[in-house]
Amino acid sequence: MQVPARPRRWHILVFLLPAVIVYSAVMILPLIETLRLSLFNTVDGQSTFVGLSNFQVLFGDERWAADFWRALKNNFIFFAIHMLVQNPLGIALAAMLSIPKLRLATFYRTAIFMPTILSFVIVGFIWKLILSPIWGITPFFMDLVGLKSLFGPWLGKPGSALITVSLISVWQNVGIPMMLIYAALLNIPDEVIEAAECDGITGWSQFWKIKLPLVLPAIGMVSILTFVGNFNAFDLIYTVQGALAGPDGATDILGTLLYRTFFGFQLQLGDRSMGATIATVMFLIILAGVSLYLFGIQRRVRRYQF
Amino acid sequence: MSKARISPLRSGFVHLALAGYTVVALFPVVLTIMNSLKDKNAIFRTPLALPTVETFSLIGYTTVLKQGDFIGYFQNSLIVTVVSIFFALLFGAMAAFALSEYRFRGNTLMGLYLAIGIMIPIRLGTVAILQGMVAAGLVNTLTALILVYTAQGLPLAIFILSEFMRTVSDDLKNAGRIDGLSEYAIFFRLVLPLVRPAMATVAVFTMIPIWNDLWFPLILAPGEATKTVTLGSQVFIGQFVTNWNAVLAALSLAIFPVLILYVIFSRQLIRGITAGAVK
Numbered sequence: 001m002q003v004p005a006r007p008r009r010w011h012i013l014v015f016l017l018p019a020v021i022v023y024s025a026v027m028i029l030p031l032i033e034t035l036r037l038s039l040f041n042t043v044d045g046q047s048t049f050v051g052l053s054n055f056q057v058l059f060g061d062e063r064w065a066a067d068f069w070r071a072l073k074n075n076f077i078f079f080a081i082h083m084l085v086q087n088p089l090g091i092a093l094a095a096m097l098s099i100p101k102l103r104l105a106t107f108y109r110t111a112i113f114m115p116t117i118l119s120f121v122i123v124g125f126i127w128k129l130i131l132s133p134i135w136g137i138t139p140f141f142m143d144l145v146g147l148k149s150l151f152g153p154w155l156g157k158p159g160s161a162l163i164t165v166s167l168i169s170v171w172q173n174v175g176i177p178m179m180l181i182y183a184a185l186l187n188i189p190d191e192v193i194e195a196a197e198c199d200g201i202t203g204w205s206q207f208w209k210i211k212l213p214l215v216l217p218a219i220g221m222v223s224i225l226t227f228v229g230n231f232n233a234f235d236l237i238y239t240v241q242g243a244l245a246g247p248d249g250a251t252d253i254l255g256t257l258l259y260r261t262f263f264g265f266q267l268q269l270g271d272r273s274m275g276a277t278i279a280t281v282m283f284l285i286i287l288a289g290v291s292l293y294l295f296g297i298q299r300r301v302r303r304y305q306f
Numbered sequence: 307m308s309k310a311r312i313s314p315l316r317s318g319f320v321h322l323a324l325a326g327y328t329v330v331a332l333f334p335v336v337l338t339i340m341n342s343l344k345d346k347n348a349i350f351r352t353p354l355a356l357p358t359v360e361t362f363s364l365i366g367y368t369t370v371l372k373q374g375d376f377i378g379y380f381q382n383s384l385i386v387t388v389v390s391i392f393f394a395l396l397f398g399a400m401a402a403f404a405l406s407e408y409r410f411r412g413n414t415l416m417g418l419y420l421a422i423g424i425m426i427p428i429r430l431g432t433v434a435i436l437q438g439m440v441a442a443g444l445v446n447t448l449t450a451l452i453l454v455y456t457a458q459g460l461p462l463a464i465f466i467l468s469e470f471m472r473t474v475s476d477d478l479k480n481a482g483r484i485d486g487l488s489e490y491a492i493f494f495r496l497v498l499p500l501v502r503p504a505m506a507t508v509a510v511f512t513m514i515p516i517w518n519d520l521w522f523p524l525i526l527a528p529g530e531a532t533k534t535v536t537l538g539s540q541v542f543i544g545q546f547v548t549n550w551n552a553v554l555a556a557l558s559l560a561i562f563p564v565l566i567l568y569v570i571f572s573r574q575l576i577r578g579i580t581a582g583a584v585k
Binding site for chain 1: 434
């Protein structure tokens with residue numbers, strides 16, 4: 001119920017102000033300022049409005065374009081591997097966990113979610129050690145299944161490094177889709193399942209025909225979270241492959257490119273304008289993805305009211 | 307669904323698959339901790355064996371504690387995380403209360419404005435954040451990190467808490483008003499204690515990305531005195547790549563606090579994610 005309109009309700013302002021100030025000053029204004037900086041560059045020591053020429057340089061200039069397009073392409077591959085491996089795996093694990101009266105379900109759930117809470121630094125280094133040919137853990141296991149000949153220094157080869165890093169990231173993050181879809185599966189009312197069982201729909205076909213359509217909104221949500229997370233990723237690649245995202249830039253994604261560009265690395269000097277330009281491109285990509293989700297997918301997905 | 311209709315064969319397969327993946331999830335961490343307690347020869351000769359009396363060694367840990375200021379890093383991480391969560395929760399709860407309790411012009415718009423940060427990562431503004439922190443003289447201070455993480459945590463805190471505050475009974479608040487409580491007293495003494503479970507959920511959620519973040523410590527506070535555990539272990543391990551004892555010990559030291567907290571809070575965390583669906 002509302003307080004009858006008093007002349008000035010200062011307390012509303014007092015309640016809102018701290019959050020609005022911190023949020024605006026540290027998040028929204030810098031974001032806007034970054035977008036604005038992408039339209040400026042230093043000409044003769046002065047910051048000058050240059051229109052879209054920073055973007056022209058990023059997309060077309062030989063010093064930048066190759067790096068940028070490669071990072072963009074790698075980022076899409078990174079995302080594709082998450083969508084193809086992490087999310088189906090998460091759905092499968094959630095489907096198994098949600099079997100009623102499954103013993104040890106809490107234990108499995110807690111254990112499988114555990115990597116998600118570790119920092120990228122820990123995860124990155126652990127996998128670097130495990131995959132290292134020096135330690136020989138991986139070759140040993142591959143020998144057990146007779147595949148030792150297939151082992152290689154995967155993180156060091158341009159052809160396989162990106163896939164390997166993506167799979168490490170999948171290993172770490174699979175807990176999130178698992179949990180969200182698990183929750184959605186548990187929210188399906190028993191009556192719906194019972195009705196399906198009365199109609200003879202059980203097991204496999206019950207999962208495909210009844211449960212999966214009902215958890216589609218959760219899958220949509222997981223996909224957009226994956227998208228935003230992947231196009232903003234940095235830490236794992238920095239830890240495993242360094243700021244140069246080696247070998248030979250094979251694992252360079254937008255996050256690492258942004259870091260090198262605006263902060264500088266080794267011989268490369270930091271370039272604020274180009275950094276802001278890359279951040280703006282990332283912003284537009286994420287905005288496009290989120291808008292597509294909010295206006296295209298989320299509204300079309302049929303929701304069932306129970 | 308009360309009938310357990312699953313055949314023993316199928317449930318056997320399910321257990322096999324889940325247990326298999328559990329091993330995949332736990333193995334790397336177990337392997338690291340196990341080997342951190344062995345001497346160098348044993349690490350390479352028998353990496354899969356548990357440490358025995360002959361192979362047990364704490365040499366890695368002594369190296370790490372001698373060389374790196376892990377206790378200092380740990381303190382920094384703790385200060386940054388706790389203070390950021392405190393402010394994100396306090397300011398977030400206040401804003402959530404204003405949005406859910408009062409009808410005023412611009413309410414919906416304000417809600418949308420504060421929700422932008424749920425989807426748009428704060429990292430994208432880093433260029434200007436660094437610029438601002440340099441101008442304010444806050445580079446290499448924990449304050450810079452606290453400000454950033456408070457802002458980062460606010461959107462989700464406001465979103466979740468305002469959902470919860472809508473469920474607090476109006477009668478209770480109106481009774482308070484009739485008794486002459488101010489709006490502030492209603493918030494702090496009536497509403498806040500009632501949404502404590504939701505605050506705990508938000509706290510756990512906010513904590514993990516702050517504790518684990520590498521990006522902002524690397525850019526805003528890379529100095530020795532302000533390094534967080536995440537950045538500290540990153541730098542330390544980078545220097546000691548060939549000393550396997552030290553690397554494994556440093557990794558284990560970074561894992562332990564998180565692991566202990568996870569064991570304590572995993573129910574809370576998982577219940578938060580699954581929002582009441584887990585019984």
